[in-house]
Amino acid sequence: MEHLVSVSDLTVDEVKELLQAAEQLRFGDQHIRPTTQTFVANLFFEASTRTKCSFEVAERKLGLDVIPFEVSASSVQKGETLYDTIETLAAVGVNAVVIRHPQDRYYEELLNKVSIPLINAGDGCGQHPTQCLLDLLTIQQEFGGFEGLKVTIVGDLRHSRVARSNAEMLTKLGATVYFSGPKEWRDDSLPGEYVELDEAVKYSDVVMLLRIQLERHDRGQHAVDHYHERYGLTVKRERLMKKSSIIMHPAPVNRGVEIADELVECERSRIFKQMQNGVYVRMAVLARALQLHKGGMNNVAFNQEWLMAK
Amino acid sequence: MEHLVSVSDLTVDEVKELLQAAEQLRFGDQHIRPTTQTFVANLFFEASTRTKCSFEVAERKLGLDVIPFEVSASSVQKGETLYDTIETLAAVGVNAVVIRHPQDRYYEELLNKVSIPLINAGDGCGQHPTQCLLDLLTIQQEFGGFEGLKVTIVGDLRHSRVARSNAEMLTKLGATVYFSGPKEWRDDSLPGEYVELDEAVKYSDVVMLLRIQLERHDRGQHAVDHYHERYGLTVKRERLMKKSSIIMHPAPVNRGVEIADELVECERSRIFKQMQNGVYVRMAVLARALQLHKGGMNNVAFNQEWLMAK
Amino acid sequence: MEHLVSVSDLTVDEVKELLQAAEQLRFGDQHIRPTTQTFVANLFFEASTRTKCSFEVAERKLGLDVIPFEVSASSVQKGETLYDTIETLAAVGVNAVVIRHPQDRYYEELLNKVSIPLINAGDGCGQHPTQCLLDLLTIQQEFGGFEGLKVTIVGDLRHSRVARSNAEMLTKLGATVYFSGPKEWRDDSLPGEYVELDEAVKYSDVVMLLRIQLERHDRGQHAVDHYHERYGLTVKRERLMKKSSIIMHPAPVNRGVEIADELVECERSRIFKQMQNGVYVRMAVLARALQLHKGGMNNVAFNQEWLMAK
Numbered sequence: 001m002e003h004l005v006s007v008s009d010l011t012v013d014e015v016k017e018l019l020q021a022a023e024q025l026r027f028g029d030q031h032i033r034p035t036t037q038t039f040v041a042n043l044f045f046e047a048s049t050r051t052k053c054s055f056e057v058a059e060r061k062l063g064l065d066v067i068p069f070e071v072s073a074s075s076v077q078k079g080e081t082l083y084d085t086i087e088t089l090a091a092v093g094v095n096a097v098v099i100r101h102p103q104d105r106y107y108e109e110l111l112n113k114v115s116i117p118l119i120n121a122g123d124g125c126g127q128h129p130t131q132c133l134l135d136l137l138t139i140q141q142e143f144g145g146f147e148g149l150k151v152t153i154v155g156d157l158r159h160s161r162v163a164r165s166n167a168e169m170l171t172k173l174g175a176t177v178y179f180s181g182p183k184e185w186r187d188d189s190l191p192g193e194y195v196e197l198d199e200a201v202k203y204s205d206v207v208m209l210l211r212i213q214l215e216r217h218d219r220g221q222h223a224v225d226h227y228h229e230r231y232g233l234t235v236k237r238e239r240l241m242k243k244s245s246i247i248m249h250p251a252p253v254n255r256g257v258e259i260a261d262e263l264v265e266c267e268r269s270r271i272f273k274q275m276q277n278g279v280y281v282r283m284a285v286l287a288r289a290l291q292l293h294k295g296g297m298n299n300v301a302f303n304q305e306w307l308m309a310k
Numbered sequence: 311m312e313h314l315v316s317v318s319d320l321t322v323d324e325v326k327e328l329l330q331a332a333e334q335l336r337f338g339d340q341h342i343r344p345t346t347q348t349f350v351a352n353l354f355f356e357a358s359t360r361t362k363c364s365f366e367v368a369e370r371k372l373g374l375d376v377i378p379f380e381v382s383a384s385s386v387q388k389g390e391t392l393y394d395t396i397e398t399l400a401a402v403g404v405n406a407v408v409i410r411h412p413q414d415r416y417y418e419e420l421l422n423k424v425s426i427p428l429i430n431a432g433d434g435c436g437q438h439p440t441q442c443l444l445d446l447l448t449i450q451q452e453f454g455g456f457e458g459l460k461v462t463i464v465g466d467l468r469h470s471r472v473a474r475s476n477a478e479m480l481t482k483l484g485a486t487v488y489f490s491g492p493k494e495w496r497d498d499s500l501p502g503e504y505v506e507l508d509e510a511v512k513y514s515d516v517v518m519l520l521r522i523q524l525e526r527h528d529r530g531q532h533a534v535d536h537y538h539e540r541y542g543l544t545v546k547r548e549r550l551m552k553k554s555s556i557i558m559h560p561a562p563v564n565r566g567v568e569i570a571d572e573l574v575e576c577e578r579s580r581i582f583k584q585m586q587n588g589v590y591v592r593m594a595v596l597a598r599a600l601q602l603h604k605g606g607m608n609n610v611a612f613n614q615e616w617l618m619a620k
Numbered sequence: 621m622e623h624l625v626s627v628s629d630l631t632v633d634e635v636k637e638l639l640q641a642a643e644q645l646r647f648g649d650q651h652i653r654p655t656t657q658t659f660v661a662n663l664f665f666e667a668s669t670r671t672k673c674s675f676e677v678a679e680r681k682l683g684l685d686v687i688p689f690e691v692s693a694s695s696v697q698k699g700e701t702l703y704d705t706i707e708t709l710a711a712v713g714v715n716a717v718v719i720r721h722p723q724d725r726y727y728e729e730l731l732n733k734v735s736i737p738l739i740n741a742g743d744g745c746g747q748h749p750t751q752c753l754l755d756l757l758t759i760q761q762e763f764g765g766f767e768g769l770k771v772t773i774v775g776d777l778r779h780s781r782v783a784r785s786n787a788e789m790l791t792k793l794g795a796t797v798y799f800s801g802p803k804e805w806r807d808d809s810l811p812g813e814y815v816e817l818d819e820a821v822k823y824s825d826v827v828m829l830l831r832i833q834l835e836r837h838d839r840g841q842h843a844v845d846h847y848h849e850r851y852g853l854t855v856k857r858e859r860l861m862k863k864s865s866i867i868m869h870p871a872p873v874n875r876g877v878e879i880a881d882e883l884v885e886c887e888r889s890r891i892f893k894q895m896q897n898g899v900y901v902r903m904a905v906l907a908r909a910l911q912l913h914k915g916g917m918n919n920v921a922f923n924q925e926w927l928m929a930k
Contacts, residue, residue: 039367049695049705054712056687057659061713067366068378068688075359079524080562085359088561091585092364093371141926214699244928251708252700273926275711306451306583308554349677377676378688385669389834390872395669398871401895402674403681616761616893618864 002289005107005120006127007165012172019137021284022277025061032287033063034296040286041067041089042098044121045076050251050275051121051130055098058282062292067094083110090116090301096289115301117289128161130285131250134278135166136173138270139206141277142246146173152200154180154231155210155258158187162250163210167191178204181231197231201240209233209249209258224257233259238266246270312599315417315430316437317475322482329447331594332587335371342597343373344606350596351377351399352408354431355386360561360585361431361440365408368592372602377404393420400426400611406599425611427599438471440595441560444587445476446483448580449516451587452556456483462510464490464541465520465568468497472560473520477501488514491541507541511550519543519559519568534567543569548576556580622909625727625740626747627785632792639757641904642897645681652907653683654916660906661687661709664720664741665696670871670895671741671750675718678902682912687714703730710736710921716909735921737909748781750905751870754897755786756793758890759826761897762866766793772820774800774851775830775878778807782870783830787811798824801851817851821860829853829869829878844877853879858886866890 007015024030040059044052059066067089076085086097096117099107104124111118122128136146143149151170157163157179167177167190177192178200186194201207212227228234233247238260241247247259247269255261264271291297317325334340350369354362369376377399386395396407406427409417414434421428432438446456453459461480467473467489477487477500487502488510496504511517522537538544543557548570551557557569557579565571574581601607627635644650660679664672679686687709696705706717716737719727724744731738742748756766763769771790777783777799787797787810797812798820806814821827832847848854853867858880861867867879867889875881884891911917 037371039370041363044693047693047695047697049689049700050708050712052693053661053687053689053709053714057713060659060685060687061657065370067363067370069359069363070380070690070693072382072692073354073357073362073380075357075562077357078562079564080359081565084562084565087582088360088585089363091582092360092589093367093586094363246928252695252698252704254699255701255704267928270926272707272711272921272924275708276713276922276924279712301582302586304582304586306580308556308577347681349680351673375680377673377680379669379673380690382692383664383667383672383690385667385872387667388872389874390669391875394872394875397892398670398895399673401892402670402899403677403896404673611892612896614892614896616890618866618887 001117002291003111003118004129004285004289005111005118007129007132007169015133015136015169018133018281018284018288019140021287022133022137022280025283026280032292034290034292036296037065038290038296039065039067039094040096040098041069041094042121043069043071043085044100045071046100046102046122048100048121050278051100054275054278055121055282058279058286061279062283062286064286082106083113086110086114086116086118087301090114090299093299093302095297095299096286116299119285119289122161125159126161127165129165130278130282131162132165132169133281133285134274135162135208135248135250136169137277137281138248138274142270143205146170146175149175149205150178150203151175151206151208152178152180152195152197152204153208153210154197154233156185156212157181157190157210158185159213160210164190166208197237198240201237202242205242205245207233207241207245207247209247211250211252212254212257214254224254228257228260232257233263235260235263238263241268248274251275311427312601313421313428314439314595314599315421315428317439317442317479325443325446325479328443328591328594328598329450331597332443332447332590335593336590342602344600344602346606347375348600348606349375349377349404350406350408351379351404353379353381353395353410355381355409355411356432358410358431360588361410364585364588365431365592368589368596371589372593372596374596392416393423396420396424396426396428397611400424400609403609403612405607405609406596426609429595429599432471435469436471437475439475440588440592441472442475442479443591443595444584445472445518445558446479447587447591448558448584452580453515456480456485459485459515460488460513461485461516461518462488462490462505462507462514463518463520464507464543466495466522467491467500467520468495469523470520474500476518507547508550511543511547512552515552515555517543517551517555517557519557521560521562522564522567524564534564538567538570542567543573545570545573548573551578558584561585621737622911623731623738624749624905624909625731625738627749627752627789635753635756635789638753638901638904638908639760641907642753642757642900645903646900652912654910654912656916657685658910658916659685659687659714660716660718661689661714662718663689663691663705665691666720666722666742668720668741670898671720674895674898675741675902678899678906681899682903682906684906702726703733706730706734706736706738707921710734710919713919713922715917715919716906736919739905739909742781745779746781747785749785750898750902751782752785752789753905754894754901755782755828755868756789757897757901758868758894762890763825766790766795769795769825770798770823771795771826771828772798772800772815772817772824773828773830774817774853776805776832777801777810777830778805779833780830784810786828817857818860821857822862825862825865827853827861827865827867829867831870831872832874832877834874844874848877848880852877853883855880855883858883861888868894871895
């Protein structure tokens with residue numbers, strides 16, 4: 001079963017294949033469609049605009065039928081477990097589920113049990129594999145590869161769903177990763193050196209800002225006012241960046257906090273390009289999970305034969 | 311107008327025809343599609359995963375266009391009546407509505423007034439005709455028919471939407487129906503004998519468990535802990551069942567309450583098969599309501615001519 | 621960019637063209653479809669059944685792919701601005717947005733900035749251009765034109781989204797507009813004379829009732845009980861209307877308040893016809909915004925090239 005819950009589960013070759021598939025989809029070189037009507041459902045237990053809409057567009061571009069699932073109007077409200085919800089969807093004919101959930105590693109108990117592929121669209125402070133892949137695609141498009149690149153990831157490293165997997169995969173791919181941001185949000189288990197942002201902006205090829213998840217923090221704790229001056233990408237710091245360097249941010253952006261308002265759409269910002277790339281990366285991930293290059297996979301739950309042992 | 315609000319409104323022959331149509335759809339013998347673009351809307355005023363998603367899949371398998379309707383974002387919030395809501399949908403081109411509503415017999419005042427067919431997807435403690443039909447289909451598939459079968463329905467009989475119509479229709483079809491469960495939940499108007507579950511499991515061909523609707527009851531009243539031992543299908547009771555007997559449950563299941571956790575997906579459980587069958591039964595019901603075998607029906611509301619009497 | 625936020629922005633010729641396009645779509649003379657897969661999103665920040673469902677049907681009749689957007693499950697909840705939400709949707713491939721918003725003139729800061737067309741589906745007590753167009757279409761169908769017609773608009777003129785634009789456009793088109801209703805709700809800047817309803821019903825060709833937006837008012841302030849007798853269209857007043865005169869109301873109707881219950885679907889009521897017309901008018905507006913007569917427009921956001929200045 002081709003679940004995708006974490007980029008760490010992929011080999012470097014598998015990552016490269018997914019990026020190549022996304023790029024082919026982007027240029028229209030590949031026109032992948034299932035040979036029979038294929039259903040997916042997006043289960044978002046947390047607010048999201050870009051990830052959810054991006055998956056929706058990706059699904060429709062692949063010719064999939066999207067079955068709406070509103071958490072607030074589902075039997076989850078009656079206490080149904082996530083496992084039973086997924087198997088119910090499988091039993092009525094859904095071929096794959098995309099899930100965002102506030103609980104870290106919600107998927108652990110599911111992977112060996114569910115009968116349809118599961119694509120993780122973000123779990124708590126854990127993983128967000130399609131975000132990682134779209135970040136990698138954006139960097140690859142800009143620089144042709146990863147070897148020798150310097151990437152600085154800035155901000156709330158401890159609660160980020162992308163810092164660790166981006167750092168690990170970029171390192172495997174040959175880049176050097178640096179970290180910056182408030183001490184309270186550091187995570188010493190991350191694979192890279194902590195640096196001062198004022199210096200890092202000068203030598204980094206990519207300055208990757210992380211979102212302060214205001215909705216997850218006690219707002220009083222870290223005065224947002226001081227964050228921009230101390231840890232944010234100010235107009236002054238942007239001027240120190242190399243001519244060819246780019247700015248990335250997973251969005252939604254807190255304008256004037258992680259990044260100066262006027263830089264969000266500046267020439268070196270790739271923030272909206274990341275969103276574009278998200279569609280193609282998700283198409284590639286869905287095509288892999290559903291084996292669309294083979295015409296689609298059998299839903300064993302929906303087509304199960306029910307016979308009593310004789 | 312081919313509304314479907316209760317199985318009691320159908321003759322035995324009509325039930326058999328619907329089951330046959332569902333079975334043909336299941337085997338792909340019939341490929342029914344409307345000849346012109348046809349719209350349906352699912353109005354769910356109560357939480358539901360399987361019924362709503364099952365209708366959604368059924369609708370798309372029939373090539374229908376589903377217009378999303380979120381109760382919380384509708385003019386129902388402005389006090390619009392259900393009649394006006396349905397007629398509004400008809401006027402913008404919706405050809406049929408599927409409705410789940412917490413109020414018993416919500417449809418009574420609508421049937422002779424609305425201009426498009428209405429399919430009842432559950433009303434309060436009243437009817438749930440597509441659930442009844444899918445239960446019948448599951449039994450028919452297993453035993454080839456109903457004549458001489460013994461079916462025991464267990465649990466919260468008083469608040470069940472399927473106990474009465476299942477019992478009535480099974481009796482008409484030649485089966486004998488028994489009931490079991492707590493005294494407080496008995497309903498003496500039901501057509502069948504009350505029996506002890508410990509005995510019934512030995513001779514029943516079908517043990518049909520009902521869901522305790524925890525969200526409708528005062529939880530303190532019937533200690534859920536004792537329910538399983540006294541009235542639930544325990545592992546011990548399951549061992550007493552005949553080799554060919556099956557277990558059914560409309561789901562969502564309260565695991566460890568109505569049925570032991572490990573029995574939900576055991577060999578004789580048809581719980582997930584019921585869900586599969588739901589899709590084909592709903593396709594048959596929708597095809598009947600929309601007269602899809604004739605290419606679809608005219609929406610008189612949307613195509614109405616507006617002329618002043620001369 | 622062919623936004624549509626207010627009918628006041630349209631010339632009389634543009635209005636006539638839109639009405640003609642709607643009429644052609646109604647009679648099936650025009651079959652407009654995009655040449656490539658085209659996405660729209662409906663952002664409804666206020667409750668709505670008919671406008672939202674009407675746009676949904678219109679979009680599907682044009683062969684557009686509708687990306688669901690639930691406000692309550694979106695990043696708007698994380699404080700994202702409307703501008704960033706729209707640009708995000710554009711970046712993932714959405715080609716146009718339809719927006720209803722409780723804030724007057726929410727669109728002002730957006731028009732020169734967003735990269736995809738915006739269709740206003742109602743802002744606060746401001747504009748509702750597709751409602752205005754469907755009202756005009758309904759009148760034109762009935763009387764063949766507007767020259768010399770007498771139209772009386774009755775009710776909560778101050779909070780109405782259609783009174784002003786209807787009055788202005790009807791006047792430009794050659795009709796005479798009168799107003800009636802409680803003094804507290806008058807708006808002296810409206811272009812027309814205030815009249816007594818008992819007289820106006822005798823000479824008006826169109827009696828256009830406005831909805832009392834109970835959800836926007838302090839219910840105590842204007843006793844709804846007395847409204848019907850004093851300012852509503854009672855059965856008695858209806859009897860005074862000319863044989864050829866019609867009744868209009870944007871709906872949802874407060875039955876027994878603005879209009880007697882038994883008149884809602886009477887022979888001279890065009891209330892449900894207005895809803896039908898809404899679909900065709902919205903098809904025409906969407907086709908114009910997306911330039912579907914030219915096969916669809918390029919989404920510059922989604923197809924943007926990202927190059928650093930050399």
